[in-house]
């Protein structure tokens with residue numbers, strides 16, 4: 001690899017913007033059935049010689065990527081989202097002054113460029129606990145993102161919309177091939193340009209993928 005790129009990467013600040021996965025973490029609507037469970041299948045008690053766990057997890061636990069199948073019947077699953085869409089430059093946008101929902105005018109203020117991947121830093125980042133009134137992307141905000149031609153959008157809430165009856169936000173973004181990242185932790189990340197490594201686990205045939213997401217900046 002080009003030496004200058006290696007040196008720039010080594011000198012950059014690394015931000016892990018992923019949620020810690022553990023029982024009791026923030027999950028969608030705090031539903032108990034969405035909590036992760038770690039089952040110990042072997043341990044050192046009674047002469048055991050190893051520790052082994054089996055994980056019981058929703059595909060939408062913590063920081064994750066939604067594949068089109070999540071809201072579009074018959075659409076693509078997570079392993080078909082290629083890594084060039086996820087390992088690439090991105091821009092953290094300051095939307096901490098948005099009170100309720102990201103609308104078209106908020107998108108316009110961010111001046112999205114065609115092909116950009118935007119990570120929306122909202123007031124959600126200040127308090128990681130579940131909030132029924134979390135900041136989400138409204139339908140007109142999603143349409144504005146689509147019209148701007150963005151490649152992807154991420155948000156610091158476990159969902160990008162709040163249970164809109166028609167799921168317009170998810171449907172608009174996913175059916176136009178826009179990648180959705182949910183559950184980002186952006187509190188410590190200043191707005192600006194970064195290089196993102198978002199690596200979902202390589203499940204086949206599933207509508208979402210848990211991901212460790214790193215930003216270099």
Ligand SMILES: [Zn+2]
Pocket residue numbers: 060064065066158159182208
């Ligand atoms: Zn999701």
